Structure formats: C-alpha cells, structure tokens
Amino acid sequence: MQLKRNSAIVLTLVGLILGCMTGQASANVIGFDFGSSFFKITLVQPGNPFQIVENTTTKRKTESQFTLTKDVRLFGKDSFIGSTRFPKTTFSDLAGLFAVPYSQETVEKLALEKFIMYDFVEDDRGLIAVQTFSIDKKELKDDEDAKTTYFTEELVGMILSYGKGLSEFQASGNSRVDDAVITVPSYYNQE
C-alpha cells in the first residue's frame, strides 16, 4: 500500500516534470518594444530564429494608440485615422499616464500643455483614470449612457492584447503566446 502510494507520487512528479519540459519547449516568447508612439514586437519560437511581427498592413511598427467606439476598437493606423472622428476616445501616449496622481491641476495642465482631453476621473487609488462608455455591449443595451472607469493599466492592456493577437496570428499553427519581455524607460521602477 505504502509502495503503491509512493510510486503514485513518483509518477505524478515525473508527469509534472515532463509536462513542464514540454510546456517550455513549445512556448512562444515575444519581445515587446512598447514605445510611447509606436510598438514593435519580435517573436521567438522554438526551432525558429526570431522574427519581427508584422501588423495587419504588413508594417513592422504599429502606432501605440487605440480608439474606442461604440461598436469596435480601432488599433494602429485605423486609430490614427479615426482620431479626428473620435478625439475623446482615442488614447495615445498611455504609458505617460502611469501612476500620475489625480488632481484638478494635473488634468488642466495636461489639457493646456499637451492637449490631452480625455474625461479624466480619480480612481480608488488616487491616480488618474479615464471615464468613458463601456465596451461591454450588454451594459450598453440597458443604458445607452452607461459609463465605466478604465484604469491606465486596462488601457495599456488593450494595446498589449492587440500586440499579443498579432503575434499569435504570425506564430506557426496560430499557437498561443503567453510569455513576454517588455521594454521600459530606464527611470521606471518595479512598483
């Protein structure tokens, strides 16, 4: 009985290790150069030299901005063109809004000096967040003017997920991309 249990444990351990190894071997890794105006991605796949991910217009750099509309999210060049139609929901230079404490003066300063005119609100951490309509369709149906607050992380996350989607599209067999190395400016810290 004892032996059986031990062997069962050993078996599960072996299975775990094997699982980890195969998991590692089939993993795709992307390198994400997240700049304030453009992002570029490299894709490293097992057995392949690394390649640069191309966007939907086969360009290697994509505008780091996106536009929220009531129906769709526009990314890249579409967002750049759409920025004049949707000036208040086209978000660019988002990493610059990371961890900016909210105050009326900061918002006015952003509008006056940089002409950034989103509908800013204060989130529960006292940082800057953006209030706009929800992209959740269900909420929209209930109330046309349903408003949601987006943290800056969520907005940046939407661009990151778009980049992730681009890389998954280019990865052979449309396999998943789970791991990433992201570039940051040298004055960022780990907080």
Next chain:
Amino acid sequence: MMIDAAELVGLNVIQLVHENSAAAIMYGIDRMDTEEDLNVLIYNMGGRDTEVSVVRYSAMTDSKNKTYEYVEIMGEGYDETLGGMEFDHVLVGIMADKFNGMKERKDKADVRTIPRAMKRLYKEASDVKDILSANRLVNIKVPELFDYVTLSFELYREEYEQACSHLFERVAAPI
C-alpha cells in the same frame, strides 16, 4: 504597472528590460572585434523621453583559453519630457496661434479648447515635421479646421527651428 497591464491580458512577463540595455546587448552580439575594450554611448530619443547610456564592452579569457565577452552599463541619464512629441507641441502651438490670429476667428473661442480640431492639427503636424526635415518650406493647409474656416499658411524651417530652440538646448543635457 506595466506588469499589471500585461497580466490583465494574460501575458506572463518574464522580464522588463531597459530600452537602451536591450540595444546594447544586441550590439554586443553583433560585435566582432573582441580584442580591445570598447566604450559606447547610446543615445535614444523617443516619442516622449530621451535616454542616454554609456556601456563598456570587454572580454576576459579564463585558464581554459575560453573567451567570455560581457557588457557593463557604466551610467545612465535621462530627460523624461524631451521627445518627439515635445516638438509636435511646438508646431501645433504655432498652427493654433496662426488660426486664432485669423480675422475670421476674432472674438471666438480658442482652438485649443476644441478636441477635434486639436487632433487634426496633431495629424497635420506629424506630416509637416517629415516634410520640413527634407525641405526648407512647407505649405500648411488644413481645410475647414473648425467652423468652416480653413487654415493655410507657409512655414519656413528656420522659423520652426527658432521656435524649438529651447528644446535643442536640452538635447545634450542628459549626456
């Protein structure tokens, strides 16, 4: 917060890399000459910020006569608010002033308070910057910018350079 953003969309962040360090490592891989130490200055002006790093490439040989190359980051400097966008702001400022100074816009609202008009000016600005890099003169024309008033004027490179002079002074500062 970048890690949080990545985790929200299901990306597992293995590492965050400084932009300049990434460039330094890439150059280190390509570098063929391993005989001498080499100091390199990396200057990176991006959309929002400017970063400068000094890196040293050197190699050491161990007892088994195997050579290891390595990279050291000697120092870093940065200017958080000097970047391409700052030059855009200056150009948009010039255009907005011209538009506000037109006789059709007398006693009317400042164009800077109208988001849609400002976005159009920014779009125009990114084109104008490219043209002025190669040409001395550019014809700026934004049809029906606001209230059916068209903005149209000529801008010389010298004029723009003069308006940006306070930014040029800051270019060498991080070094």
